[in-house]
Amino acid sequence: AQTVTQSQPEMSVQEAETVTLSCTYDTSESDYYLFWYKQPPSRQMILVIRQEAYKQQNATENRFSVNFQKAAKSFSLKISDSQLGDAAMYFCAYLDFGNEKLTFGTGTRLTIIP
Amino acid sequence: SAVISQKPSRDICQRGTSLTIQCQVDSQVTMMFWYRQQPGQSLTLIATANQGSEATYESGFVIDKFPISRPNLTFSTLTVSNMSPEDSSIYLCSVAIRRGETQYFGPGTRLLVL
Numbered sequence: 001a002q003t004v005t006q007s008q009p010e011m012s013v014q015e016a017e018t019v020t021l022s023c024t025y026d027t028s029e030s031d032y033y034l035f036w037y038k039q040p041p042s043r044q045m046i047l048v049i050r051q052e053a054y055k056q057q058n059a060t061e062n063r064f065s066v067n068f069q070k071a072a073k074s075f076s077l078k079i080s081d082s083q084l085g086d087a088a089m090y091f092c093a094y095l096d097f098g099n100e101k102l103t104f105g106t107g108t109r110l111t112i113i114p
Numbered sequence: 115s116a117v118i119s120q121k122p123s124r125d126i127c128q129r130g131t132s133l134t135i136q137c138q139v140d141s142q143v144t145m146m147f148w149y150r151q152q153p154g155q156s157l158t159l160i161a162t163a164n165q166g167s168e169a170t171y172e173s174g175f176v177i178d179k180f181p182i183s184r185p186n187l188t189f190s191t192l193t194v195s196n197m198s199p200e201d202s203s204i205y206l207c208s209v210a211i212r213r214g215e216t217q218y219f220g221p222g223t224r225l226l227v228l
Contacts, residue, residue, distance in 0.1 A: 035216070043204055045157075045219035047115075091156060097214045100145055101172075104156045 002027045004094050006105035013082045014113050020067075021077045021108045023092030029053075033095040034068065034075045039107075040088040048090070051075065079110075087112045116141050116209055118220035126226045127197055134193045135223045137207035142187035145210040147217065148180070152203045160205075163190040197227045 003026045013019035025034070036048040051059045051068050058066050063080045079086055092105040117140040127133050137146065146163040161169040161182055169182035184190040194201050204224050208217040 033214075033216070037219075043151075043222045043224070045206060045208075045222075047216060047218065050216055095214070095217075100147075100162065100210070100213060101159060102147070102157075102208070102217055104158075106156050 002029075002094050002096060002101075002103050004092050004103050004105040006092055006108050008108045009106070010109045010111070012111040012113055013079075015084060016081055018078060018080045019082055019110065021079075021090050021092075021110070023075045023077070023105055025073050025075065025092070025094050027073070027094065027096075029096065029098075031097060033097075034066075035093040035095065035102075036064070036066070036075075036077045037091045037093060037104075038086075038088045039091065040085075045091075049077065082112050084112050084114065086110060115216075115218050116143060116211065118207065118209060118218060120207060120220040120223050122223060123221065124224040124226075126228065129198050129227055131197055132193055132195045133197065133225060134191050135205055135207075137190045137192070137209075137220055139188045139209050141211075143209040144187075144212050145217075146184060146190045147208045147210075148182060148190070148192045149206045149208060149219075150203045151206060151222070157206065160192070163192075163207075194225065197225075199227045201225065202227045 032053045034051045038046045067076045089107045094103045121136045148160040149157040160175045161171040163184040165184045181193045204222045206222045207220045
């Protein structure tokens with residue numbers, strides 16, 4: 001079974017600085033998707049970024065980018081120019097194409113310090 | 115993406131009763147899922163809601179406790195039956211427009227069982 005590990009329960013960053021959230025996963029599959037979702041206090045799960053495993057190029061979405069290391073099974077999220085609105089729980093997730101199952105990590109709570 | 119609504123947004127229920135949660139999407143989607151998020155925890159998949167047939171349940175979840183309906187491609191319900199305080203959680207539905215694609219989440223239903 002696939003597992004997703006987020007080793008940082010909490011992180012904090014000064015406003016306007018850069019922070020990196022870590023995620024590792026375990027799978028025997030060669031083709032899959034990886035995601036970062038954000039859950040603010042409103043509890044809505046919001047897609048931040050998606051990475052297809054077959055793509056070597058790291059995904060970027062405005063201030064958000066990933067460092068995808070397929071061989072190391074690592075998928076970190078970098079947030080640049082952190083803003084107060086970035087404060088949330090961040091979940092890393094793995095999608096198995098075969099059974100459509102989305103497996104989540106335990107989450108990292110990000111605090112933005114004004 | 116898709117616009118997803120859930121009803122109710124929150125509820126407080128007495129033990130032994132049942133609650134039905136609705137998930138409505140603004141467009142036809144292939145896949146619909148139900149997740150549970152216990153307090154301070156990550157998301158766990160309860161089941162995949164299959165249109166026109168019985169839902170596919172994950173290990174640890176059974177139909178008698180969590181009956182699911184999906185009468186069409188835009189609507190699904192999850193019932194939490196014979197509730198106990200341990201059922202107090204956030205219940206989220208998610209959808210994928212096509213198989214193997216990004217899942218988008220509804221706003222969640224916060225359930226408290228007394």
